[in-house]
Amino acid sequence: xxxxxxxxxxxxxxxxxxxxxxxxxxxxxxxxxxxxxxxxxxxxxxxxxxxxxxxxxxxxxxxxxxxxxxxxxxxxxxxxxxxxxxxxxxxxxxxxxxxxxxxxxxxxxxxxxxxx
Amino acid sequence: xxxxxxxxxxxxxxxxxxxxxxxxxxxxxxxxxxxxxxxxxxxxxxxxxxxxxxxxxxxxxxxxxxxxxxxxxxxxxxxxxxxxxxxxxxxxxxxxxxxxxxxxxxx
Numbered sequence: 493x494x495x496x497x498x499x500x501x502x503x504x505x506x507x508x509x510x511x512x513x514x515x516x517x518x519x520x521x522x523x524x525x526x527x528x529x530x531x532x533x534x535x536x537x538x539x540x541x542x543x544x545x546x547x548x549x550x551x552x553x554x555x556x557x558x559x560x561x562x563x564x565x566x567x568x569x570x571x572x573x574x575x576x577x578x579x580x581x582x583x584x585x586x587x588x589x590x591x592x593x594x595x596x597x598x599x600x601x602x603x604x605x606x607x608x
Numbered sequence: 609x610x611x612x613x614x615x616x617x618x619x620x621x622x623x624x625x626x627x628x629x630x631x632x633x634x635x636x637x638x639x640x641x642x643x644x645x646x647x648x649x650x651x652x653x654x655x656x657x658x659x660x661x662x663x664x665x666x667x668x669x670x671x672x673x674x675x676x677x678x679x680x681x682x683x684x685x686x687x688x689x690x691x692x693x694x695x696x697x698x699x700x701x702x703x704x705x706x707x708x709x710x711x712x713x714x715x
Contacts, residue, residue, distance in 0.1 A: 529706075536709040537643070537651065539693050589650060592695060593705075594641060596653030596662055 494518035494597050496590050501602030508580050508606075514573040514590030514599055522546065522568040527593050528575045530586035540575070540588070548562075558584075568594075580606045612695050614708035619713040626682040628710045630695030640678035641696040642671055644689075645709075647701055651694065655680060682712075690714045 500512040501574070510516040514526070541554040543564045551587050563576040575588050587601040612632040620626045630640060642655040653662050655671035658678065668683045678697075682689055695707040 536692070537645070537706045540707055564639065588710060591651075594639075594656065599649045600650055 496592075496597055496599035496603040498588065498590055498599040501588065501604045503605045503607065504580055505581060505608050506606055507583055509576070509578045510580065510604060512575040512577070512588055512590075512602060512604070514575075516561070516571045516573065517593075519532070519595075521566075521571040524592045526564075526566060526573045526592050528562075529566060529589045529598075530584075530589055530591070530604075531589070532583070532586040535586075538586070539593075541575070544582075577604070580604075582606050611707065612697060614693075614695060614710045615706040616708070617711045617713065619715070620685050622687055623684050623715055626685045626689070626712055626714070628680045628682075628693050628695075628706050630678045630680075630697075631676050632678075632695075632697055632707075633637065635673060635676050635678055635697060638697045640671065642669075642678075643694045643696060644678045644691045645694065646691045654693075680699050685712070687714050687715045 495517045499517045502538045504510050520573050523545050525543040525544050530538050530540050543552045543566050561579045565574045587603050589598050589601045590599040610648045614630050638655045643651040643652040644654045652665050654665050658673040659671045670681045672679050692709045692711050694709045697705050
């Protein structure tokens, strides 16, 4: 079964850090371009960023609001995607999904709440 | 910056055809994808590469693209199709590729 499972969400204070993980199974993770997408309460889908497969260069792209604060990485030996979030702001509060967007594979999401 | 524009809402009666549009300057060169999201659930891909339907998606869902506009068509919309729909298009420059979403009401 093709599956993505996120973990690591929770409550964090403004200015704090959090690392999300996304464990993949059921497909060749190393071949996949992986993305993080978030959705603030009552809002639409917002693309956070993407990492290409290592064979395609392994490079990353980020949305403007998070550039310089968030870092996406991957460990193909563990079939795991990461999102390191630093300098968190209240407006980063959202459900965070990992996904292979063009293949239609999404996790169930993990909630990140940034509040004092 | 690159943007995908969708109407905020579309409303149809059950059995009617619903059309949701997505406009973007890069669509003549890039595929469009369509996602359905019901309340509290992760998005579900209903159309990929402009007009292909994943397995398990009902035949009433179809997609097309012409020039700078992509269209999701639901022929004979049903109450269970009521959801938010998002278009998406790949963009290698890193610009946000999701449209703002369209709330489909079927009643």
